[in-house]
Amino acid sequence: MIKINQTIIENEFAEAFRMWASRVIVTAVSERWVNIAVQEATGYGTSVIGCDAEAGLETRLTATQTPDGRQGAAILFFAFNAKALHKAVPNRVGQCLMTCPTTAVYDGMPELVESEDSARILLGKNIRYFGDGFQKSKVVAGRRFWRIPVMDGEFTVEESVGATKAIGGGNFLIGGKSQQAALLAAEKAVDAIAKLPDVITPFPGGIVRSGSKVGSIYKALFASSNDEYCPTIRTRTQSKLRDGVQAFYEIVINGLNESAIENAMRVGIQAAATEEIIAISAGNYGGNLGKFHFKLHEIMAASQ
Amino acid sequence: MTNGYTLTFKGKITPDDGAMLRPDILGNLDRCTLEKFTIPCGKSLQTIQALFNITGQIGDHLTLRELPKLHRLGAQMASGQLTIYGNAGNQLGASMKGGLIKLQGNADDAVGGPDIGITNNRGMSGGEILITGHARHYTGFRMRRGLIAVAGRCGKSPGYRMLAGSIVIGQGPLDFPGLEMRRGSLICLEPQAHAWPNYFSVEGQFPLPTQPVLGMILTRLKNLNFPISDALMHSNFQLGSGDALELNRGELWQMASLA
Numbered sequence: 001m002i003k004i005n006q007t008i009i010e011n012e013f014a015e016a017f018r019m020w021a022s023r024v025i026v027t028a029v030s031e032r033w034v035n036i037a038v039q040e041a042t043g044y045g046t047s048v049i050g051c052d053a054e055a056g057l058e059t060r061l062t063a064t065q066t067p068d069g070r071q072g073a074a075i076l077f078f079a080f081n082a083k084a085l086h087k088a089v090p091n092r093v094g095q096c097l098m099t100c101p102t103t104a105v106y107d108g109m110p111e112l113v114e115s116e117d118s119a120r121i122l123l124g125k126n127i128r129y130f131g132d133g134f135q136k137s138k139v140v141a142g143r144r145f146w147r148i149p150v151m152d153g154e155f156t157v158e159e160s161v162g163a164t165k166a167i168g169g170g171n172f173l174i175g176g177k178s179q180q181a182a183l184l185a186a187e188k189a190v191d192a193i194a195k196l197p198d199v200i201t202p203f204p205g206g207i208v209r210s211g212s213k214v215g216s217i218y219k220a221l222f223a224s225s226n227d228e229y230c231p232t233i234r235t236r237t238q239s240k241l242r243d244g245v246q247a248f249y250e251i252v253i254n255g256l257n258e259s260a261i262e263n264a265m266r267v268g269i270q271a272a273a274t275e276e277i278i279a280i281s282a283g284n285y286g287g288n289l290g291k292f293h294f295k296l297h298e299i300m301a302a303s304q
Numbered sequence: 305m306t307n308g309y310t311l312t313f314k315g316k317i318t319p320d321d322g323a324m325l326r327p328d329i330l331g332n333l334d335r336c337t338l339e340k341f342t343i344p345c346g347k348s349l350q351t352i353q354a355l356f357n358i359t360g361q362i363g364d365h366l367t368l369r370e371l372p373k374l375h376r377l378g379a380q381m382a383s384g385q386l387t388i389y390g391n392a393g394n395q396l397g398a399s400m401k402g403g404l405i406k407l408q409g410n411a412d413d414a415v416g417g418p419d420i421g422i423t424n425n426r427g428m429s430g431g432e433i434l435i436t437g438h439a440r441h442y443t444g445f446r447m448r449r450g451l452i453a454v455a456g457r458c459g460k461s462p463g464y465r466m467l468a469g470s471i472v473i474g475q476g477p478l479d480f481p482g483l484e485m486r487r488g489s490l491i492c493l494e495p496q497a498h499a500w501p502n503y504f505s506v507e508g509q510f511p512l513p514t515q516p517v518l519g520m521i522l523t524r525l526k527n528l529n530f531p532i533s534d535a536l537m538h539s540n541f542q543l544g545s546g547d548a549l550e551l552n553r554g555e556l557w558q559m560a561s562l563a
Protein backbone atom coordinates (compact mmCIF):
# COMPACT_ATOMS: atom_id res chain seq x y z
CA MET A 1 0.00 0.00 0.00
CA ILE A 2 1.26 3.48 -0.81
CA LYS A 3 0.51 6.34 1.52
CA ILE A 4 1.32 10.00 1.22
CA ASN A 5 1.27 11.44 4.71
CA GLN A 6 -1.76 9.53 6.07
CA THR A 7 -3.60 9.34 2.77
CA ILE A 8 -4.02 5.99 1.06
CA ILE A 9 -3.19 6.01 -2.64
CA GLU A 10 -5.44 3.38 -4.20
CA ASN A 11 -3.97 1.01 -6.71
CA GLU A 12 -6.05 2.46 -9.51
CA PHE A 13 -5.42 4.09 -12.83
CA ALA A 14 -6.87 7.02 -14.71
CA GLU A 15 -8.06 6.24 -18.21
CA ALA A 16 -7.50 9.09 -20.66
CA PHE A 17 -8.21 9.67 -24.30
CA ARG A 18 -6.63 11.05 -27.42
CA MET A 19 -7.74 14.62 -28.04
CA TRP A 20 -6.45 17.58 -30.01
CA ALA A 21 -5.40 20.86 -28.46
CA SER A 22 -4.70 24.42 -29.47
CA ARG A 23 -3.02 27.16 -27.49
CA VAL A 24 -4.19 30.73 -27.96
CA ILE A 25 -2.43 33.76 -26.47
CA VAL A 26 -4.69 36.67 -25.60
CA THR A 27 -3.40 40.10 -24.55
CA ALA A 28 -5.20 43.22 -23.36
CA VAL A 29 -4.42 46.64 -21.87
CA SER A 30 -4.84 45.60 -18.25
CA GLU A 31 -5.06 42.60 -15.96
CA ARG A 32 -8.78 43.20 -15.53
CA TRP A 33 -9.43 42.82 -19.24
CA VAL A 34 -7.12 39.82 -19.60
CA ASN A 35 -9.09 38.14 -16.81
CA ILE A 36 -12.42 38.94 -18.42
CA ALA A 37 -11.21 37.70 -21.79
CA VAL A 38 -10.03 34.42 -20.30
CA GLN A 39 -13.24 33.98 -18.35
CA GLU A 40 -15.39 34.49 -21.43
CA ALA A 41 -13.30 32.42 -23.83
CA THR A 42 -13.12 29.44 -21.48
CA GLY A 43 -16.73 29.58 -20.36
CA TYR A 44 -19.06 26.66 -21.11
CA GLY A 45 -15.95 24.59 -21.76
CA THR A 46 -15.99 21.78 -19.22
CA SER A 47 -16.58 18.63 -21.21
CA VAL A 48 -16.86 17.74 -24.88
CA ILE A 49 -19.82 15.58 -23.93
CA GLY A 50 -21.95 18.71 -24.17
CA CYS A 51 -19.61 21.59 -25.01
CA ASP A 52 -17.79 22.35 -28.26
CA ALA A 53 -14.43 22.27 -26.47
CA GLU A 54 -12.83 21.85 -23.09
CA ALA A 55 -11.06 25.07 -22.24
CA GLY A 56 -8.98 26.51 -19.47
CA LEU A 57 -6.33 29.00 -18.50
CA GLU A 58 -2.88 27.49 -18.87
CA THR A 59 -0.81 30.37 -17.53
CA ARG A 60 -0.72 34.14 -17.21
CA LEU A 61 1.89 35.97 -19.26
CA THR A 62 3.84 39.10 -18.43
CA ALA A 63 4.42 41.90 -20.91
CA THR A 64 7.82 40.47 -21.78
CA GLN A 65 6.32 37.14 -22.74
CA THR A 66 3.78 38.26 -25.33
CA PRO A 67 4.27 39.30 -28.97
CA ASP A 68 2.96 42.85 -28.45
CA GLY A 69 4.54 43.75 -25.11
CA ARG A 70 1.23 43.75 -23.19
CA GLN A 71 0.20 41.45 -20.40
CA GLY A 72 -1.78 38.39 -21.39
CA ALA A 73 -2.62 34.76 -20.86
CA ALA A 74 -2.32 31.41 -22.60
CA ILE A 75 -5.53 29.45 -23.04
CA LEU A 76 -5.69 25.79 -24.03
CA PHE A 77 -8.63 24.39 -25.97
CA PHE A 78 -9.20 20.66 -26.28
CA ALA A 79 -11.58 18.84 -28.62
CA PHE A 80 -12.19 15.34 -29.93
CA ASN A 81 -10.29 16.04 -33.15
CA ALA A 82 -8.78 18.77 -35.28
CA LYS A 83 -12.04 19.22 -37.17
CA ALA A 84 -13.83 20.06 -33.94
CA LEU A 85 -11.12 22.58 -33.07
CA HIS A 86 -11.52 24.14 -36.52
CA LYS A 87 -15.04 25.04 -35.43
CA ALA A 88 -14.65 25.73 -31.73
CA VAL A 89 -11.57 27.97 -31.70
CA PRO A 90 -12.65 30.54 -34.32
CA ASN A 91 -16.12 30.58 -32.80
CA ARG A 92 -14.85 31.31 -29.30
CA VAL A 93 -12.31 33.85 -30.54
CA GLY A 94 -14.90 35.61 -32.67
CA GLN A 95 -17.67 35.64 -30.09
CA CYS A 96 -15.73 36.01 -26.85
CA LEU A 97 -12.37 37.62 -27.61
CA MET A 98 -13.01 39.91 -30.56
CA THR A 99 -15.93 41.39 -28.65
CA CYS A 100 -13.86 41.97 -25.52
CA PRO A 101 -12.30 45.45 -25.15
CA THR A 102 -8.65 45.91 -26.15
CA THR A 103 -7.83 42.25 -26.79
CA ALA A 104 -5.48 40.80 -29.39
CA VAL A 105 -5.10 37.10 -30.16
CA TYR A 106 -1.97 35.21 -31.18
CA ASP A 107 -0.90 31.67 -31.95
CA GLY A 108 0.52 29.88 -28.94
CA MET A 109 2.14 27.12 -31.02
CA PRO A 110 3.51 28.94 -34.08
CA GLU A 111 6.09 26.25 -34.83
CA LEU A 112 3.44 23.66 -35.76
CA VAL A 113 2.79 22.81 -39.41
CA GLU A 114 0.26 20.58 -41.14
CA SER A 115 1.24 16.96 -40.52
CA GLU A 116 -0.18 13.73 -39.16
CA ASP A 117 0.29 14.94 -35.60
CA SER A 118 -0.46 18.62 -35.98
CA ALA A 119 -2.59 21.03 -37.93
CA ARG A 120 -3.17 24.72 -38.56
CA ILE A 121 -6.55 26.12 -37.53
CA LEU A 122 -7.62 29.08 -39.64
CA LEU A 123 -8.41 32.00 -37.39
CA GLY A 124 -7.76 35.54 -38.60
CA LYS A 125 -7.93 34.34 -42.15
CA ASN A 126 -11.68 33.88 -41.71
CA ILE A 127 -12.48 36.41 -38.99
CA ARG A 128 -10.91 39.17 -41.15
CA TYR A 129 -14.08 39.42 -43.23
CA PHE A 130 -15.76 41.12 -40.30
CA GLY A 131 -13.67 44.12 -41.34
CA ASP A 132 -15.89 44.49 -44.41
CA GLY A 133 -13.02 45.41 -46.69
CA PHE A 134 -11.33 47.80 -44.25
CA GLN A 135 -9.18 45.05 -42.74
CA LYS A 136 -5.40 45.01 -43.23
CA SER A 137 -2.76 42.38 -42.73
CA LYS A 138 0.72 42.75 -41.32
CA VAL A 139 3.57 40.26 -41.47
CA VAL A 140 6.03 40.44 -38.57
CA ALA A 141 8.90 37.95 -38.29
CA GLY A 142 7.29 35.72 -40.90
CA ARG A 143 3.93 35.51 -39.09
CA ARG A 144 0.78 37.07 -40.59
CA PHE A 145 -1.68 38.99 -38.47
CA TRP A 146 -5.02 40.46 -39.46
CA ARG A 147 -6.09 43.88 -38.24
CA ILE A 148 -9.82 44.36 -38.13
CA PRO A 149 -11.11 47.87 -37.47
CA VAL A 150 -13.40 47.92 -34.44
CA MET A 151 -14.86 50.69 -32.34
CA ASP A 152 -11.96 50.92 -29.89
CA GLY A 153 -9.25 50.74 -32.55
CA GLU A 154 -8.22 47.45 -34.10
CA PHE A 155 -8.71 43.80 -33.26
CA THR A 156 -5.42 42.08 -34.09
CA VAL A 157 -5.62 38.34 -34.66
CA GLU A 158 -3.09 35.90 -36.05
CA GLU A 159 -3.95 34.28 -39.35
CA SER A 160 -3.94 30.74 -37.96
CA VAL A 161 -3.14 28.86 -34.77
CA GLY A 162 -1.44 25.52 -34.36
CA ALA A 163 -3.17 22.39 -33.13
CA THR A 164 -1.58 19.20 -31.92
CA LYS A 165 -2.43 15.75 -30.69
CA ALA A 166 -2.97 15.85 -26.97
CA ILE A 167 -4.60 13.92 -24.15
CA GLY A 168 -7.77 14.50 -22.17
CA GLY A 169 -9.11 12.83 -19.08
CA GLY A 170 -6.17 12.38 -16.76
CA ASN A 171 -7.76 12.40 -13.31
CA PHE A 172 -7.67 11.59 -9.65
CA LEU A 173 -10.39 11.46 -7.00
CA ILE A 174 -9.99 12.89 -3.52
CA GLY A 175 -11.96 11.22 -0.69
CA GLY A 176 -12.19 13.25 2.49
CA LYS A 177 -13.53 12.84 6.00
CA SER A 178 -16.00 15.60 5.23
CA GLN A 179 -17.25 17.53 2.23
CA GLN A 180 -15.42 20.62 3.41
CA ALA A 181 -12.14 18.76 3.85
CA ALA A 182 -12.37 17.09 0.46
CA LEU A 183 -13.13 20.38 -1.25
CA LEU A 184 -10.32 22.21 0.50
CA ALA A 185 -7.87 19.51 -0.54
CA ALA A 186 -9.15 19.63 -4.11
CA GLU A 187 -8.67 23.40 -4.16
CA LYS A 188 -5.07 22.97 -3.01
CA ALA A 189 -4.52 20.40 -5.74
CA VAL A 190 -5.92 22.71 -8.43
CA ASP A 191 -3.84 25.64 -7.20
CA ALA A 192 -0.70 23.51 -7.40
CA ILE A 193 -1.55 22.22 -10.89
CA ALA A 194 -2.28 25.76 -12.09
CA LYS A 195 1.41 26.58 -11.86
CA LEU A 196 2.37 23.87 -14.35
CA PRO A 197 2.73 24.34 -18.12
CA ASP A 198 0.94 22.35 -20.80
CA VAL A 199 -2.07 21.35 -18.68
CA ILE A 200 -5.50 22.64 -17.76
CA THR A 201 -8.22 21.54 -15.37
CA PRO A 202 -11.31 22.40 -17.43
CA PHE A 203 -14.11 21.86 -14.94
CA PRO A 204 -15.52 24.62 -12.70
CA GLY A 205 -12.65 25.81 -10.50
CA GLY A 206 -10.83 22.76 -11.84
CA ILE A 207 -13.00 20.40 -9.80
CA VAL A 208 -15.81 17.96 -10.68
CA ARG A 209 -18.43 17.09 -8.14
CA SER A 210 -20.62 15.09 -10.53
CA GLY A 211 -18.20 12.44 -11.71
CA SER A 212 -19.79 10.10 -14.24
CA LYS A 213 -19.74 6.48 -15.25
CA VAL A 214 -20.42 4.96 -18.68
CA GLY A 215 -23.97 3.76 -19.17
CA SER A 216 -27.34 4.33 -17.53
CA ILE A 217 -30.58 2.55 -16.85
CA TYR A 218 -32.11 5.09 -19.22
CA LYS A 219 -31.53 4.21 -22.83
CA ALA A 220 -31.21 7.83 -23.91
CA LEU A 221 -28.26 8.50 -21.60
CA PHE A 222 -24.78 7.20 -22.25
CA ALA A 223 -23.36 8.52 -18.99
CA SER A 224 -24.77 8.80 -15.48
CA SER A 225 -23.79 9.64 -11.93
CA ASN A 226 -20.81 7.71 -10.55
CA ASP A 227 -22.95 6.04 -7.87
CA GLU A 228 -20.07 3.98 -6.47
CA TYR A 229 -18.55 7.20 -5.12
CA CYS A 230 -21.76 8.88 -3.92
CA PRO A 231 -21.89 9.07 -0.10
CA THR A 232 -25.66 9.34 0.36
CA ILE A 233 -26.39 6.00 -1.32
CA ARG A 234 -23.44 3.94 -0.14
CA THR A 235 -25.67 1.24 1.30
CA ARG A 236 -27.76 1.02 -1.87
CA THR A 237 -24.96 0.57 -4.41
CA GLN A 238 -21.68 -1.27 -4.84
CA SER A 239 -19.91 1.51 -3.04
CA LYS A 240 -16.19 2.06 -3.37
CA LEU A 241 -16.13 4.45 -0.44
CA ARG A 242 -13.79 3.52 2.33
CA ASP A 243 -15.05 3.80 5.89
CA GLY A 244 -15.06 7.38 6.99
CA VAL A 245 -15.09 8.93 3.54
CA GLN A 246 -17.90 11.44 3.34
CA ALA A 247 -17.24 13.04 -0.04
CA PHE A 248 -15.23 12.66 -3.22
CA TYR A 249 -14.11 15.31 -5.63
CA GLU A 250 -12.51 14.62 -8.99
CA ILE A 251 -9.76 16.64 -10.66
CA VAL A 252 -9.72 16.16 -14.42
CA ILE A 253 -6.53 17.11 -16.21
CA ASN A 254 -6.06 17.66 -19.95
CA GLY A 255 -2.53 18.03 -21.21
CA LEU A 256 -0.39 18.30 -24.29
CA ASN A 257 1.45 15.05 -23.54
CA GLU A 258 1.65 12.16 -21.10
CA SER A 259 4.50 13.51 -19.03
CA ALA A 260 2.68 16.80 -18.48
CA ILE A 261 -0.38 14.96 -17.17
CA GLU A 262 1.68 12.59 -15.02
CA ASN A 263 3.49 15.51 -13.47
CA ALA A 264 0.24 17.36 -12.85
CA MET A 265 -1.30 14.31 -11.21
CA ARG A 266 1.76 13.88 -9.02
CA VAL A 267 1.83 17.51 -7.96
CA GLY A 268 -1.93 17.58 -7.40
CA ILE A 269 -2.00 14.40 -5.34
CA GLN A 270 0.91 15.63 -3.21
CA ALA A 271 -0.94 18.86 -2.51
CA ALA A 272 -4.22 17.10 -1.72
CA ALA A 273 -2.84 14.36 0.54
CA THR A 274 -3.49 16.05 3.86
CA GLU A 275 -4.64 14.84 7.23
CA GLU A 276 -8.35 14.95 6.48
CA ILE A 277 -8.05 13.00 3.22
CA ILE A 278 -8.52 9.27 3.66
CA ALA A 279 -7.88 8.03 0.13
CA ILE A 280 -7.02 9.18 -3.34
CA SER A 281 -8.21 7.10 -6.27
CA ALA A 282 -8.63 7.45 -10.03
CA GLY A 283 -11.43 6.96 -12.54
CA ASN A 284 -11.41 4.56 -15.47
CA TYR A 285 -13.73 2.51 -17.67
CA GLY A 286 -12.01 -0.82 -17.28
CA GLY A 287 -9.10 0.17 -19.49
CA ASN A 288 -10.63 -0.70 -22.84
CA LEU A 289 -11.85 2.72 -23.93
CA GLY A 290 -8.99 5.11 -23.39
CA LYS A 291 -5.55 4.62 -24.90
CA PHE A 292 -3.68 6.29 -22.02
CA HIS A 293 -3.49 4.80 -18.55
CA PHE A 294 -2.02 6.78 -15.68
CA LYS A 295 -1.36 4.40 -12.80
CA LEU A 296 -1.40 6.12 -9.44
CA HIS A 297 1.13 3.84 -7.80
CA GLU A 298 3.64 4.27 -10.61
CA ILE A 299 3.20 8.03 -10.63
CA MET A 300 3.51 8.42 -6.85
CA ALA A 301 6.35 5.90 -6.54
CA ALA A 302 8.48 8.27 -8.57
CA SER A 303 8.00 10.94 -5.91
CA GLN A 304 8.92 8.70 -2.97
CA MET B 305 21.50 31.91 -35.23
CA THR B 306 24.58 29.73 -35.14
CA ASN B 307 28.06 31.23 -35.26
CA GLY B 308 29.62 31.61 -38.68
CA TYR B 309 32.46 33.20 -40.56
CA THR B 310 33.88 36.65 -40.00
CA LEU B 311 35.46 38.29 -43.03
CA THR B 312 37.73 41.24 -42.31
CA PHE B 313 38.61 43.29 -45.38
CA LYS B 314 42.31 43.40 -46.14
CA GLY B 315 42.05 46.75 -47.90
CA LYS B 316 43.94 45.83 -51.03
CA ILE B 317 41.40 45.09 -53.77
CA THR B 318 37.80 46.29 -53.64
CA PRO B 319 34.98 44.04 -54.92
CA ASP B 320 32.57 45.45 -57.50
CA ASP B 321 29.76 45.22 -54.98
CA GLY B 322 28.63 43.22 -51.97
CA ALA B 323 26.02 40.99 -53.60
CA MET B 324 27.91 37.74 -53.09
CA LEU B 325 28.79 38.43 -49.47
CA ARG B 326 25.73 36.67 -48.06
CA PRO B 327 25.35 34.12 -45.28
CA ASP B 328 23.14 31.92 -47.49
CA ILE B 329 25.86 31.85 -50.16
CA LEU B 330 29.04 31.68 -48.10
CA GLY B 331 27.91 30.50 -44.68
CA ASN B 332 27.66 26.79 -45.42
CA LEU B 333 30.91 26.48 -47.40
CA ASP B 334 33.76 24.64 -45.78
CA ARG B 335 36.87 26.70 -45.14
CA CYS B 336 38.74 25.47 -48.21
CA THR B 337 35.84 26.16 -50.58
CA LEU B 338 35.23 29.56 -49.03
CA GLU B 339 38.83 30.61 -49.49
CA LYS B 340 38.68 29.78 -53.19
CA PHE B 341 35.27 31.38 -53.79
CA THR B 342 35.65 34.16 -56.34
CA ILE B 343 34.03 37.59 -56.58
CA PRO B 344 34.16 40.05 -59.48
CA CYS B 345 36.63 42.86 -58.87
CA GLY B 346 36.89 45.10 -61.90
CA LYS B 347 38.17 43.11 -64.84
CA SER B 348 39.17 40.08 -62.80
CA LEU B 349 37.85 37.61 -60.28
CA GLN B 350 39.43 37.57 -56.86
CA THR B 351 39.15 34.90 -54.18
CA ILE B 352 37.68 35.55 -50.78
CA GLN B 353 41.07 34.68 -49.36
CA ALA B 354 42.70 37.43 -51.39
CA LEU B 355 40.16 40.01 -50.26
CA PHE B 356 39.53 39.10 -46.62
CA ASN B 357 41.05 37.61 -43.52
CA ILE B 358 38.79 34.71 -42.59
CA THR B 359 38.01 33.56 -39.08
CA GLY B 360 35.21 31.44 -37.63
CA GLN B 361 33.47 28.36 -38.93
CA ILE B 362 30.48 27.17 -40.92
CA GLY B 363 27.28 28.79 -39.73
CA ASP B 364 24.38 30.96 -40.78
CA HIS B 365 25.75 34.21 -39.35
CA LEU B 366 28.19 36.06 -41.60
CA THR B 367 30.04 39.08 -40.21
CA LEU B 368 31.83 41.63 -42.39
CA ARG B 369 34.35 43.99 -40.83
CA GLU B 370 36.26 47.06 -41.99
CA LEU B 371 34.38 46.95 -45.27
CA PRO B 372 34.61 49.75 -47.82
CA LYS B 373 31.26 51.22 -48.81
CA LEU B 374 29.81 48.58 -51.13
CA HIS B 375 26.51 48.62 -52.98
CA ARG B 376 24.03 45.72 -52.95
CA LEU B 377 25.13 44.22 -49.65
CA GLY B 378 22.60 41.49 -48.74
CA ALA B 379 20.87 41.79 -52.10
CA GLN B 380 18.38 38.96 -52.67
CA MET B 381 19.42 37.36 -49.39
CA ALA B 382 17.07 34.56 -48.38
CA SER B 383 18.16 33.42 -44.92
CA GLY B 384 20.70 33.75 -42.18
CA GLN B 385 22.12 36.84 -40.51
CA LEU B 386 24.48 39.37 -42.07
CA THR B 387 26.21 41.76 -39.70
CA ILE B 388 28.18 44.60 -41.26
CA TYR B 389 30.56 46.87 -39.38
CA GLY B 390 30.98 49.95 -41.53
CA ASN B 391 28.87 51.94 -43.97
CA ALA B 392 26.85 50.50 -46.82
CA GLY B 393 26.32 51.89 -50.28
CA ASN B 394 23.07 51.85 -52.21
CA GLN B 395 20.54 49.02 -52.23
CA LEU B 396 21.34 47.44 -48.90
CA GLY B 397 19.13 44.31 -48.75
CA ALA B 398 17.77 44.94 -52.24
CA SER B 399 14.97 42.49 -53.06
CA MET B 400 15.88 40.37 -50.04
CA LYS B 401 13.52 37.53 -49.23
CA GLY B 402 14.43 36.58 -45.68
CA GLY B 403 16.96 36.66 -42.90
CA LEU B 404 18.33 39.56 -40.89
CA ILE B 405 20.78 42.30 -41.84
CA LYS B 406 22.34 44.38 -39.08
CA LEU B 407 24.30 47.40 -40.24
CA GLN B 408 26.46 49.08 -37.63
CA GLY B 409 26.85 52.25 -39.66
CA ASN B 410 25.04 54.37 -42.25
CA ALA B 411 23.42 53.31 -45.49
CA ASP B 412 22.97 55.14 -48.75
CA ASP B 413 19.93 55.11 -51.02
CA ALA B 414 17.17 52.58 -51.63
CA VAL B 415 17.59 50.36 -48.56
CA GLY B 416 15.36 47.34 -49.19
CA GLY B 417 14.59 48.58 -52.69
CA PRO B 418 14.57 46.60 -55.94
CA ASP B 419 17.72 44.84 -57.00
CA ILE B 420 19.08 45.12 -60.51
CA GLY B 421 17.63 42.58 -62.90
CA ILE B 422 14.45 41.99 -60.86
CA THR B 423 11.76 41.85 -63.52
CA ASN B 424 8.85 43.19 -61.49
CA ASN B 425 11.03 45.94 -60.03
CA ARG B 426 9.93 45.09 -56.49
CA GLY B 427 11.90 45.69 -53.40
CA MET B 428 12.37 43.37 -50.45
CA SER B 429 9.73 40.69 -49.96
CA GLY B 430 10.79 39.47 -46.55
CA GLY B 431 13.42 39.67 -43.88
CA GLU B 432 14.54 42.44 -41.58
CA ILE B 433 17.12 45.23 -41.93
CA LEU B 434 18.33 47.11 -38.86
CA ILE B 435 20.55 50.17 -39.25
CA THR B 436 22.18 51.79 -36.23
CA GLY B 437 23.03 54.99 -38.09
CA HIS B 438 21.22 56.92 -40.83
CA ALA B 439 19.87 56.00 -44.22
CA ARG B 440 19.76 58.22 -47.26
CA HIS B 441 17.00 58.59 -49.80
CA TYR B 442 14.13 56.31 -50.76
CA THR B 443 14.42 53.85 -47.91
CA GLY B 444 11.99 50.98 -48.58
CA PHE B 445 11.47 51.93 -52.22
CA ARG B 446 8.82 49.55 -53.62
CA MET B 447 9.22 47.28 -50.65
CA ARG B 448 6.69 44.45 -50.63
CA ARG B 449 7.08 42.90 -47.19
CA GLY B 450 9.49 42.84 -44.28
CA LEU B 451 10.80 45.28 -41.73
CA ILE B 452 13.35 48.09 -41.99
CA ALA B 453 14.43 49.96 -38.88
CA VAL B 454 16.70 53.00 -38.94
CA ALA B 455 17.83 54.30 -35.57
CA GLY B 456 18.84 57.66 -37.05
CA ARG B 457 17.33 59.75 -39.82
CA CYS B 458 16.22 58.97 -43.34
CA GLY B 459 16.69 61.16 -46.37
CA LYS B 460 14.05 61.92 -48.98
CA SER B 461 10.81 60.02 -49.15
CA PRO B 462 11.15 56.93 -46.95
CA GLY B 463 8.54 54.42 -48.09
CA TYR B 464 8.48 55.82 -51.61
CA ARG B 465 6.05 53.72 -53.69
CA MET B 466 5.92 51.23 -50.84
CA LEU B 467 3.71 48.19 -51.46
CA ALA B 468 3.59 46.82 -47.88
CA GLY B 469 5.83 46.08 -44.94
CA SER B 470 7.01 48.28 -42.10
CA ILE B 471 9.62 51.01 -41.78
CA VAL B 472 10.57 52.36 -38.38
CA ILE B 473 12.57 55.59 -38.25
CA GLY B 474 14.18 56.76 -35.05
CA GLN B 475 14.66 60.44 -35.80
CA GLY B 476 12.77 63.05 -37.79
CA PRO B 477 11.90 65.16 -39.57
CA LEU B 478 10.54 63.02 -42.41
CA ASP B 479 10.85 64.45 -45.88
CA PHE B 480 7.83 63.48 -48.05
CA PRO B 481 7.28 60.17 -46.24
CA GLY B 482 5.20 57.50 -47.92
CA LEU B 483 4.95 59.26 -51.24
CA GLU B 484 2.86 57.10 -53.56
CA MET B 485 2.70 54.34 -50.95
CA ARG B 486 -0.05 51.78 -51.53
CA ARG B 487 -0.03 49.91 -48.20
CA GLY B 488 2.41 49.39 -45.38
CA SER B 489 3.39 51.22 -42.22
CA LEU B 490 5.80 54.04 -41.61
CA ILE B 491 6.53 54.67 -37.96
CA CYS B 492 8.46 57.69 -36.70
CA LEU B 493 9.69 57.52 -33.13
CA GLU B 494 10.67 61.15 -32.64
CA PRO B 495 7.91 63.25 -31.10
CA GLN B 496 6.30 65.79 -33.42
CA ALA B 497 9.13 65.50 -35.87
CA HIS B 498 7.28 66.84 -38.91
CA ALA B 499 4.14 68.43 -40.18
CA TRP B 500 1.63 66.08 -41.73
CA PRO B 501 2.02 65.76 -45.51
CA ASN B 502 -1.11 66.91 -47.32
CA TYR B 503 -1.56 63.50 -48.96
CA PHE B 504 -2.19 61.93 -45.52
CA SER B 505 -5.38 62.29 -43.48
CA VAL B 506 -5.00 62.27 -39.73
CA GLU B 507 -7.19 59.61 -38.11
CA GLY B 508 -6.46 60.54 -34.52
CA GLN B 509 -4.16 59.97 -31.58
CA PHE B 510 -3.90 56.61 -29.85
CA PRO B 511 -1.90 55.27 -26.91
CA LEU B 512 0.46 52.53 -28.03
CA PRO B 513 -0.92 49.88 -25.62
CA THR B 514 -4.20 50.05 -27.56
CA GLN B 515 -2.45 49.39 -30.86
CA PRO B 516 -1.14 45.80 -30.69
CA VAL B 517 0.43 45.85 -34.16
CA LEU B 518 2.63 48.80 -33.23
CA GLY B 519 3.45 47.03 -30.00
CA MET B 520 4.36 43.90 -31.95
CA ILE B 521 6.69 45.70 -34.32
CA LEU B 522 8.47 47.55 -31.51
CA THR B 523 8.64 44.39 -29.37
CA ARG B 524 10.19 42.57 -32.31
CA LEU B 525 12.79 45.32 -32.64
CA LYS B 526 13.47 45.22 -28.91
CA ASN B 527 14.09 41.47 -29.16
CA LEU B 528 16.61 42.19 -31.94
CA ASN B 529 18.42 44.67 -29.64
CA PHE B 530 17.24 47.73 -31.55
CA PRO B 531 17.01 50.69 -29.14
CA ILE B 532 13.38 50.81 -27.98
CA SER B 533 12.81 52.27 -24.53
CA ASP B 534 10.16 51.13 -22.07
CA ALA B 535 8.74 54.67 -22.10
CA LEU B 536 8.19 54.37 -25.85
CA MET B 537 6.00 51.32 -25.30
CA HIS B 538 3.52 53.49 -23.38
CA SER B 539 3.61 56.55 -25.63
CA ASN B 540 0.89 58.19 -27.71
CA PHE B 541 0.98 58.01 -31.49
CA GLN B 542 -0.88 59.93 -34.14
CA LEU B 543 -2.11 57.90 -37.10
CA GLY B 544 -2.45 59.14 -40.65
CA SER B 545 -3.85 57.26 -43.67
CA GLY B 546 -2.39 57.80 -47.15
CA ASP B 547 -1.26 58.22 -49.86
CA ALA B 548 -4.65 59.66 -50.75
CA LEU B 549 -3.73 59.54 -54.44
CA GLU B 550 -3.07 55.80 -54.27
CA LEU B 551 -5.04 53.14 -52.38
CA ASN B 552 -5.07 55.23 -49.19
CA ARG B 553 -4.37 52.05 -47.22
CA GLY B 554 -0.90 53.01 -46.09
CA GLU B 555 -0.35 54.38 -42.63
CA LEU B 556 2.01 56.83 -41.02
CA TRP B 557 2.42 56.60 -37.24
CA GLN B 558 3.99 59.64 -35.68
CA MET B 559 4.87 59.64 -32.01
CA ALA B 560 2.96 62.47 -30.37
CA SER B 561 4.33 62.38 -26.85
CA LEU B 562 6.63 60.18 -24.85
CA ALA B 563 5.04 58.51 -21.82
